[in-house]
Amino acid sequence: MRTDDFDYNLPDELIAQAPAEPRDSCRLLVLHRGDGSIDHRIFRDIIDYLEPGDVLVANKTRVMPARLIGRKPTGGTAETLLLNRREDVDPMGAVWECLVNPGKRLKPGAEIEYRAGGALAPEGAPVVLRATILEFVDDSRGGRLVRFEPVGENADGSLRTLDEAIHAAGHVPLPPYITDYEGDPEKYQTVYAMEEEHSAAAPTAGLHFTPELIERIEEKGVRFETVELEVGIDTFRLVEEDDPTEHVMHTERYHVPAETVEAVRAAKAAGHRVIAVGTTAVRSLESSWEADVPAADPAVCARRFEDAPDSAAVCGRGDIAVREDATTNLYLMPGSTFHVVDAMITNFHVPRSTLMMLVSAFATREQIMAAYEAAVEERYRFFSFGDAMLIE
Structure with a gap:
């Protein structure tokens, strides 16, 4: 076989x-x-x-809205796909195993910021989520362990939770072979x-x-x-x-x-x-x-x-x-x-x-x-x- x-x-x-x-x-x-x-x-x-x-x-x-489009400190775009929440690394659930693109340019310590609306965010949209690359999982595929932190408040003044931040910035991921839906x-x-x-x-x-x-x-x-x-x-x-x-x-x-x-x-x-x-x-x-x-x-x-x-x-x-x-x-x-x-x-x-x-x-x-x-x-x-x- x-x-x-x-x-x-x-x-x-x-x-x-x-x-x-x-x-x-x-x-x-x-x-x-x-x-x-x-x-x-x-x-x-x-x-x-x-x-x-x-x-x-x-x-x-x-x-889940697992596709996140953010920006690196240099201004370049970075795409992150959430795959698996790693409670073994962080019992609070803030660390995820992800696919990151461009993976080779995002090494441990690199940061990404994500705005409300994600890829469709209007100019001046607030940053709602921040990520820090922790370590490689599979370097050939852009696999990374990533720590996420919610940023800011909701409209009612309550602190934004991590899940709320992901929903504010994320999109439902379609497979890569679906290109124009x-x-x-x-x-x-x-x-x-x-x-x-x-x-x-x-x-x-x-x-x-x-x-x-x-x-x-x-x-x-x-x-x-x-x-x-x-x-x-x-x-x-x-x-x-x-x-x-x-x-x-x-x-x-x-x-x-x-x-x-x-x-x-x-x-x-x-x-x-x-x-x-x-x-x-x-x-x-x-x-x-x-x-x-x-x-x-x-x-x-x-x-x-x-x-x-x-x-x-x-x-x-x-x-x-x-x-x-x-x-x-x-x-x-x-x-x-x-x-x-x-x-x-x-x-x-x-x-x-x-x-x-x-x-x-x-x-x-x-x-x-x-x-x-x-x-x-x-x-x-x-x-x-x-x-x-x-x-x-």
């Missing part, structure tokens, strides 16, 4: 630059793993492939996203659902449950090693709540399916598998089921809330075993990515490559704002 095995040719014009309107009007490619056959449908037709008793499990994480940033959030913001990118397989479609799905007798996984650095990193087994996955926080565990257990015990909405939901469910439970036992579920109430706890620390969740660096590739997930809704993924390897593990590499070739021939739209795929 080589990383090149997960590469494919994609015309640039097939990279979606805007979401479908309405959300559920995008196209849906259905791959049947049993015989490799393919159906071409519209996403709202997903309901035809769901049966009463099935459980849909989606990642309800919300994207100027629409509503809420279109890059799922309709069922939680209020708290923790992710650096959206769980994009869920972008196709509308409240009306979810209501119809539930009326059919399908349960709609959620997990949380904070999408982090690996969303922005391709596999650069020739041997994909040498790639190291970044650790991400996740939580599978007790009600989702119980829904999965009940569905499995009754012979129904668990259908993951997106690769992040797949990784959350499979990370929660109890390895000590015999595979023949239909009462699957979570290694951390007994810890679920604790991992959902919120501990207030100053002006932030630190969620004490489980973490995962699960890397699924051909040869991996799926214990929980029976079917998967996903988007079309970037070549040579860990996500290509995950879907190739769930089906086969040959089936996935044939499906992608068909999608290119049929002019499907690819990546985050693109069309969807059901692998069953």
Whole structure:
């Protein structure tokens, strides 16, 4: 197995630059793993492939305004992408692991200031956030540990908190292959996203659902449950090693709540399916598998089921809330075993990515490559704002 095995040719014009309107009007490619056959449908037709008793499990994480455009003391522009809050470095949550551009010019000790409105800040907008580079994380990619400090007061005279400062200066980050989208940033959030913001990118397989479609799905007798996984650095990193087994996955926080565990257990015990909405939901469910439970036992579920109430706890620390969740660096590739997930809704993924390897593990590499070739021939739209795929 080589990383090149997960590469494919994609015309640039097939990279979606805007979401479908309405959300559920995008196209849906259905791959049947049993015989490799393919159906071409519209996403709202997903309901035809769901049966009463099935459980849909989606990642309800919300994207935070993690893209910050600031200025260096020299006057040059610096872009910072917040990836992971590092409570191990600072329990108050002021230190983040970031991608910084231009990274080579921002060495430890360098400072950046960010104004209200960020990249759209009018002339004379106040500085609301200040950053200091602490140390390198991955110099080849501009990875840095950065300490942030809120600046100034709110309109009511209260001291600005760090989260308020980030919201005042930040923007929701779109992937780098989306180059000219100027629409509503809420279109890059799922309709069922939680209020708290923790992710650096959206769980994009869920972008196709509308409240009306979810209501119809539930009326059919399908349960709609959620997990949380904070999408982090690996969303922005391709596999650069020739041997994909040498790639190291970044650790991400996740939580599978007790009600989702119980829904999965009940569905499995009754012979129904668990259908993951997106690769992040797949990784959350499979990370929660109890390895000590015999595979023949239909009462699957979570290694951390007994810890679920604790991992959902919120501990207030100053002006932030630190969620004490489980973490995962699960890397699924051909040869991996799926214990929980029976079917998967996903988007079309970037070549040579860990996500290509995950879907190739769930089906086969040959089936996935044939499906992608068909999608290119049929002019499907690819990546985050693109069309969807059901692998069953």
